[in-house]
Amino acid sequence: MRVFPFILCPVLALSACERRAVPVSMETVRGEDSPRQETWNAHLVLSAAGVPRLEIRSAYQASYERGDSAFVLMSGTEDPDSKRVIAVVYGEEGDTTAVVRADRLYWYAEDQRMEAVGNVIVDAENGRRLESEYLEWDDATRTVSTPGFARIHSDDFDGEGYGLLADEGLEEVQLSNVSGVLEVDEE
DSSP: OOHHHHHHHHHHHHHHOOOOOOOOOHHHHSOTTSOSEEEEEEEEEEEETTEEEEEEEEEEEEEEEETTEEEEEEEOOSSGGGOSEEEEEEOTTSOEEEEEEESEEEEETTTTEEEEEEEEEEEETTSOEEEEEEEEEETTTTEEEEEEEEEEEOSSEEEEEEEEEEETTSSSEEEEEEEEEEOOOOO
16 A cells, blocks of 8 residues: 555646646747738729829738838739739829839828839820839828939930939929930921
């Protein structure tokens, strides 16, 4: 009978030392850099007072919240047919002002602004074309800007420069360090 207490004590001690599982939540599974939400074949339409302002189509969309900022990243996929993001900018009357194509696009809803990144091409309704690696569109001021290099093509002007600032329809364009060719009608 004396052997029994020596066997029972270690068995009871081991059974009392169990490892408790930590409850699993989305925050513990998902890393800090992971998106809050993902969508494929996304179509986002933004409007003001029933008039469209911006329409974005992308193969992939991910929503992020980091600290005090939130943004949506839109991009293409590895499929050659869906590598580009397309954003249509509408004017005050709801007519198309310009079409933006880029490798990636960031939408900041709180600031009502869009950043287009990578091989950015803007085709305006007036026939002008803007090419850059980065473009920012601000809904409040209805302007586009590129802090770096930009190239502009139109019927009467082909030029390039730095620090572009223009209205969203590329009617009025400002560039620094400009070089290009301007065709002048001599009548």
